[in-house]
Amino acid sequence: MKKLLPLFLFQLLLLSTLFAQTTIKGKVTDRKGEALPSANVFVKGSYDGATSDLDGNFTFKTSQKDTATISASFVGYEPFEQKIKLDKPIVEVSIKLEEAMNVLNTVTITAGTFEASDSKKMVMLKPLDIVTTAGGGADITAVMQLLPGSQRVGEQEGLFVRGGSASETKTVIDGMIVQNPFFSSTPDVPQRGRFTPFMFKGTAFSTGGYSAQYGQALSSVLLLQTKDKTDNASGWNLNANMAGIGATYTHKGSVSGSVYYSNLSPYFNLIQSNIIFDKMPQGFSTSLTVNENLTKNSSLKIYGTYTDNQSTILFPSYEEVGTKYRFDLKNRNVFTNGSYQVNFDEGRWILQTGLSYSHNTDKLTIGGNAGDRLDERTQVRAVMTRLFGRNNASSVLFGTEFHAIKVGNVYNQYDFRLNENYGTAFVETELYITPKLAGRFGLRSEYTNVIDKANIAPRISLAYKTGQYSQVSLAAGQFYQTPEKNYLYLNQNLDFELANHLILNYQIIKNDRTFRVEAFRKDYKDLVREYTTFYDPNPYRFPIGKTDNSGFGYAQGFDGFFRDKKSIKNGDFWFTYSFLDTKRLFRNYQQEATPTFASKHNFSVVYKQFLEKISTNVGVTFTHTSGRPNYDFATTSFLPIYMKPYQNVSLSASYIKVIKGNFVVFYASLDNIFARKNVFGYRYSADGKQRFEVTPPVYRTFFLGISMNLSKQLSKPKEADLEN
CATH class of the missing domain: 2.60.40.1120 (Carboxypeptidase-like, regulatory domain)
Known part of the structure; x- marks a missing residue:
């Protein structure tokens, strides 16, 4: 019991x-x-x-x-x-x-923007995509020209977006405008960009309707975000190619320094060039990068570079067949960019500040006449962001920036100089109204002393999720830009130029496949117009007539994009198509006409394949651009003369190998493999009686190189590096 x-x-x-x-x-x-x-x-x-x-x-x-x-x-x-x-x-x-706000199921703002980062759902291109794209030459801008909305203009550098000139697109690094994103311009010879893709963790190419944080661009902005510190690795990287040799040393992932010497003599001794060099292009560059996490909530990035380049080319004088003139160029460029970021209140408040300085000088001798080009820009910027809502998905930011710019052109007895100070203030909020509806509303104001004018530009973007993998987006806004310096030298009573954007976008991303179509309308107002008695097609001419803001124009059309990384094992391909209808009355045009830098049809196909057994990436790119219009010297009818279509087929390959614990990449490229004789335009004699074709520097090019890391810590790239 x-x-x-x-x-x-x-x-x-x-x-x-x-x-x-x-x-x-x-x-x-x-x-x-x-x-x-x-x-x-x-x-x-x-x-x-x-x-x-x-x-x-x-x-x-x-x-x-x-x-x-x-x-x-x-x-x-x-x-x-x-x-x-x-x-x-x-x-x-x-x-x-409540449905969660996260990157997998939340609508994102896509109208007018191609993201190339790892931070958003709408990832399009990554740094590795850029360097492995045939025909791109590992140049950011060249690869962006293979995306919808832009086109390749072979006789000058820059991004030409939806009927806009190169001057209507700005390059921005960590929020700071880059005064000289390309190497110094040479007549009818396009220049590469100054920056390597692997500097950046993300690239956003705007085809219009961009954020109120940025301005002074009628057409688009190329937004580049530098990488964050991710490890403490140290080691050397050595690279050599047909254009030069270079070395970079990185210390504990925080500080890296590089030097590079370039000389194109070996390259042009192997291929036939359409350019006659009296002195082969050569130069020296060095850079220093500091990337440090000061605390768990703050980081500091500093980048500085110095380049020194020179060349001498014998160009056709366009006065008589066979006559030439010397074009001597000596360029020195300094660029520094620093940014500091700190977050507090458990990450709900973020302060971003930046300071940049650039100084560029070109010493020129043109046909025996001395000339200089110089420009200088100092910029300061501060942005405060407040995150709120579920998962801090919504935000409001407000910021300001100030620019002090000095530009000048000296040619014989002419000495033109200009000092411009302009300031901006902007506010923008991004709201996730529901998991299916997002909106971005912004307002930007600018003032510049050079024309003593101010503006206020409203901007709006909306996106609605139509399905688990699809969405539609709408963007609209006003975009202002100060007139080009050549007009301001002579007339500082001009006003801002204006473009109104309207963009409608549909996008679906599913199973590593992306389909995107976008329609747009862009109306130009207050464009600078020069009154002359005849039309001169010379793109390097200096204004001689009276100017005002009576110019106008429009650009409209649509783009299509499809990318598939799923159907072919270890394969990746995309194709783009753009249709453009545009006309303008601006510059010294005598009547409204399609600009000479605009083509109606642009089509490109890019294919890449990784051959696993031999550790090799191969790629091929085909590009087709319909003929651009040209107009005869002194024409009054402005009837277009269409050039033959531009076509290009390019190949690339890179072989990856580990040798004694060191990661080595051998790479090669072949551009325009069929040596098609593309023509980019015409130049005329002073009396307009003779016309000369503008052709590429080389019809067919090939390029070889090797890159090697001499540190076991750096011998093999991390998966994140390959993905980002």
Whole structure:
């Protein structure tokens, strides 16, 4: 009997506990009242709980007393918690879950923007994409020309976007405008960009409708974000190619320095060139990068570079067949860019500040006449961002920046100089109104002393999620730009030039496939117009006529883009098509006409394949651009002369190997493999009686190089580096 007593007491205690349990029941739904089956519902801090059935209903018992915290979770929805009183035998709870705001299911602003970073759902291109694209030459701008909305203009550098000239696109690094993103301009010879793609963790190419944070660009901005510090690796990187040799040393992932010497003599000794060099292009550059996480909440980035380049080319004089003139160029460029970022209040507040300085001088001798080009820019910038809403998905930011710019042109007895100070203020908010609807609303104001004018530019973007993988976006706004310096030298009573953008976009991303189509309309107002008695097509001419802001124009059309990284194992291909209808009355045009830098049809196909067995990437690119219009010297009718279409087929290959613990890449490229004789335009003699074709420097090019890391820490790239 004594042995049975404890067992009896235990059973009595168990029964009393069971009789004291409370039943919790209810239903789990979304915000529209639709049932959510298989949701997990439980009492926080206990094992009491259940899973909702097909109708969203649940029921379970708990032995907790007085109060309890009910928790619920469901994939794709925000966690739910609610405190309840256990004062009845049966307690009913109604649970409504809100759809989670995350990168997988939240709508994103896409109209007018191609992202190339790892931070958003709409990833398009990454640094590795850029350097492995045939025909791109590992140049950021050249590869961007293979995306919809832009086109390749072979006789000058820059991004030409949707009927806009190169001067209408600005390059921005960490929020700071780059005064000289390309090497110094040479007549009819396009120049590369100054920066390597692997400097940046992301690239956003705007085809219009861009954020209120940026301005002074009628058409687009190329946004580049430098990499963050990710490791403490140290080591050397050596590279050599047909254009030069270079070395970079990185110390603990924080500080890196590089030197590079270029000389194109070996290259042009192997291929036939359409250019006659009296002195082969050669130069020296060095750079220093500091990237440090000062605290867990703050970081500092500093980048500085110095380049010194020179060349001498014998150009056709366009006066008589066979006559030439010397064009001597000596360029020195200094560029520094520093940014500091700190977040506080658990990351809800973010302060970003920046300071940049650039100084560029070109010493020129043109046909025996001395001339100089010089420019200098100092910029300071500060932006404060406040994150709010579920998962801090929404934000509001406000900022300001100031620019001090000095430009000048000296040619014989002419000495033109200009000092411009302009300041801006902007505010912008990005709201996730629902998981399916997002909006970005911005306002930007600018003032410049050079024309003593101010402007206010409203901008808006909306995006709506039409399905699990698809969405539509709309963007509209006003975009101002100060007139080009050659006009301001002679007339500082001009006003801002203006472009109004309207963009409609549809995009679907599913199973590593992307389809995107975008329609646009761009209206130009207050363009600078020069009144002359005849039309001179020389793009390097200096204004001679009276100027005002009576110019106008439009650009409209649509783009298509498809990319597939799924269908072919280890394969990746994309194709783009752009249709453009545009006319303008501006510069010294005598009537409204299609600009000479605009083509109606642009088409490109890019294919890449990784051959796993031999560790080699191969790629091919085909580009087709319909003929651009040209107009005869002194024409009054402005009837276009269309050039033949531009076509190019290019190949690239890179072989990856580890040699004694060091990561080595051998790379090669062949551009315009069929040596098609593309023509980019015409130049005329002074009397207009003779016309000369503008052709590429080389019809067919090939390029070889090697890059090697001499540190085991750096011998193999991280997966994140390849992905980003």
